[in-house]
Amino acid sequence: MNILIAPNAFKGSMSALEVAEIIQFNLLKFHPELKCQCLPIADGGDGTFDVLTHHLKGENHIVTTTDLLGREIQASLFLTEQDVAIIELTHVAGLSLLAPSEYKPLNTHTYGVGDLIRSALNLSCSKIILAIGGSGTLDMGFGVLRALGYRFFDKDGLELKGGGGNLSAIAKIDSQDFDRRILNVDFQIACDVENPLLGECGAAKVFGAQKGASCDEIDLLHQNHQYFAEIIKKEFQIDISKMKYGGAAGGIAAGLYAMCGAKLRSGSELVFDCLNMDKAIAGCDLLITGEGRIDSQSAFGKAPYVLAQKAKEMGKRVYAFCGTSEFLQNSPFDKVFPIKKESQSLTDAMKQTKENLRDAVSEMVKLL
Structure with a gap:
């Protein structure tokens, strides 16, 4: 048998x-x-990196970057023999990196994830697989976008940084320094949930509490997500408010879909494809x-x-x-x-x- x-x-x-x-x-x-x-299998959440790298041949690279609160951290990036970069969000922006007393959903960010993506591009990868489950952030990929060269300014011309709490202050997006190499690779995001960005099933409403947000902070983050989605619709002519998977990992899926050309996929199906599971x-x-x-x-x-x-x-x-x-x-x-x-x-x-x-x-x- x-x-x-x-x-x-x-x-x-x-x-x-x-x-x-x-x-x-x-x-x-x-x-x-x-x-x-x-x-062994995974669905785009914690452990996806370990499952894929266990089966695929390649080399592990250590990148020095920052965690979701801006503290220096070292994280792994795996490059397969076919030049596919495997990245897991939890290595730098996972909720598991924080003690409960450190949960700061308005401030936590994904900048370190952007560092890993940029490092993958420097290795001349042809494809990026980003597993995003288990995040401790609600910044809609604001940190990733900044790491990749987008700059965001408020109405007074001051550059914005930080997390999801600052999204409503965005008045201008400057893409002059955006690393356009990301548009020339097959960028796939493994999503572990199907929730949209906005609405009662949206990122802030459903996942805000588990990331430490109070009721008032959940409402604020939901409004901020709506505001940023409206800016994206105006600037990029893309409506990310109700799309399947858009609310995954605090909205990072929606943000990177609109501004980096990422493809959003079921984490399970993506992993199964990598493992040739049908065979x-x-x-x-x-x-x-x-x-x-x-x-x-x-x-x-x-x-x-x-x-x-x-x-x-x-x-x-x-x-x-x-x-x-x-x-x-x-x-x-x-x-x-x-x-x-x-x-x-x-x-x-x-x-x-x-x-x-x-x-x-x-x-x-x-x-x-």
């Missing part, structure tokens, strides 16, 4: 690679005759996937769900492991194995994820 092991990360517990290795080790312990292929599925008898929780939100572009749908269309059997789960109508999973034990609290279960996963694999083996 050929088994494809392609899990997402169990967020807060294990990386996708760790999950895949544990599943494979315990499968082969009981059935050494099985042929297993491990292809891997075609060659397996059983797909094993999973993530921290499988629930009603899984159907909205979560990588394991999308992968399971692909496999079912090809007539494959699909099993999934997860920390916890809820019943799904028309589920693409043939069997779901929640690994949290009934007697455990969620906190204890997350501390014992590896052991619980090992035990769950032992249960699954009985079905093979």
Whole structure:
């Protein structure tokens, strides 16, 4: 039997690679005759860089830049043998870089991401893949745009810097020093959510609180996003207010689409393309996937769900492991194995994820 092991990360517990290795080790312990292929997956959020660089050949480059509060930091940029640059936003602008006391949603910015993009251009890349999930910013890519040479001025002619709190002060955009090399590469953004920039499902309304914004700050940031979107519509004749994926990572997707020619894609689909996942599925008898929780939100572009749908269309059997789960109508999973034990609290279960996963694999083996 050929088994494809392609899990997402169990967020807060294990990386996708760790999950895949544990599943494979315990499968082969009981059935050494099985042929297993491990292809850990991601959806454009935290860990996408690790998943892609694990599979693709190339070289890692260390770039000295600044984090989302302007502090010096070193971050990785990966250049494949095909001159594709892999960049993950969380390395320099992720919420995980901040202590809760440091959450400053009006000030946090993406300038360091722009530094990484410029460094990729200096390496003569032909394509850039930017994974943007897990951001701690709401600046609509204001920092990236400044790093790439755009200059923004207020009504008094003073140059603007900082984060999303300053967007409403923009009165003029100067593109004279804009690094136009970005327009000549295939710039793709891996988005982990489909939310638009504005509205009740927009960037500030939905994700502002988790980035530390108060109710008043959420309203202010929403107004600032609307203001900047209107400027972009006037200057570039592009309406970014309601576009799919536009609200991803605090609106960076919308900003870079309009002002840098970026293509916005489902993070899951982009990763699957890089891993040649269709070919891997075609060659397996059983797909094993999973993530921290499988629930009603899984159907909205979560990588394991999308992968399971692909496999079912090809007539494959699909099993999934997860920390916890809820019943799904028309589920693409043939069997779901929640690994949290009934007697455990969620906190204890997350501390014992590896052991619980090992035990769950032992249960699954009985079905093979």
